[in-house]
Amino acid sequence: MRSPGLGRVCLVAAGALGDPALLPWVLDRLDVAPLARLAGEALSRITGAPIEGALRGAPAPGFDAGPSDDPRDTSVKMDPDTQLPWPHGANARALWAAHRGRFASGVRHVDGRPLDEGALDRVLRLGGQRRRAGAAFERAARAPGRPLFDVAARVERQRAALGASP
Structure with missing residues (x-):
């Protein structure tokens, strides 16, 4: 740090x-x-x-997040945090x-809850895409051999994989 x-x-x-x-x-x-x-x-x-x-x-104030419309500006890097x-x-x-x-302190948390399977499943059900991807990786790391939860799958498949009703 x-x-x-x-x-x-x-x-x-x-x-x-x-x-x-x-x-x-x-x-x-x-x-x-x-x-x-x-x-x-x-x-x-x-x-x-x-x-x-x-x-x-x-x-x-005054923060310039990314490329400008100025053709002389050599910086073309997009702002990674724009969303x-x-x-x-x-x-x-x-x-x-x-x-x-x-x-x-010393206890891992996710979305305000101590990190456990239930908290990860909750993020997979309700979280935004970035958080859901992180929860999928965390869930797979906690259980070697478990396949990575496919956060890009159709919603019906994701709900079925989580045991959620449609």
């Missing part, structure tokens, strides 16, 4: 690991424009609090201060 240039990787790892002990570091990244949206996603993955309503903020909402840092910190007692 101290290595320059690895902030993005560390935020993705923090969200995947799900340990609330990492949230003070994650919350500090909410004020770093290029990392803010990814930090919001990590916060949301651990706590289950969606970045909407009071937790949704405005884009960072992620901007978090409101102060409100996110207040939420964490109010609810941190619900979360045990």
Whole structure:
């Protein structure tokens, strides 16, 4: 986490690991424009609090997310976080201060729940595509030999695989 240039990787790892002990570091990244949206996603993955309503903020002032229409601009790299909402840092910190007692450090969490099969199945049923893909990998890693849950399959097949009614 101290290595320059690895902030993005560390935020993705923090969200995947799900340990609330990492949230003070994650919350500090909410004020770093290029990392803010990814930090919001990590916060949301651990706590289950969606970045909407009071937790949704405005884009960072002056932040240039990607290629411009200027033909002289040599940067053509697309913003990897374009689909992620901007978090409101102060409100996110207040939420964490109010609810941190619900979360045990050293215990992995996913969407606000201790990480177990039930929590992973819940993410597979209700989560967005990025979270569902992460839950599928986590589920397969927890049971060697179990095939990877196909989050790209038709919804009827996914529901059947989860034992859910249509």
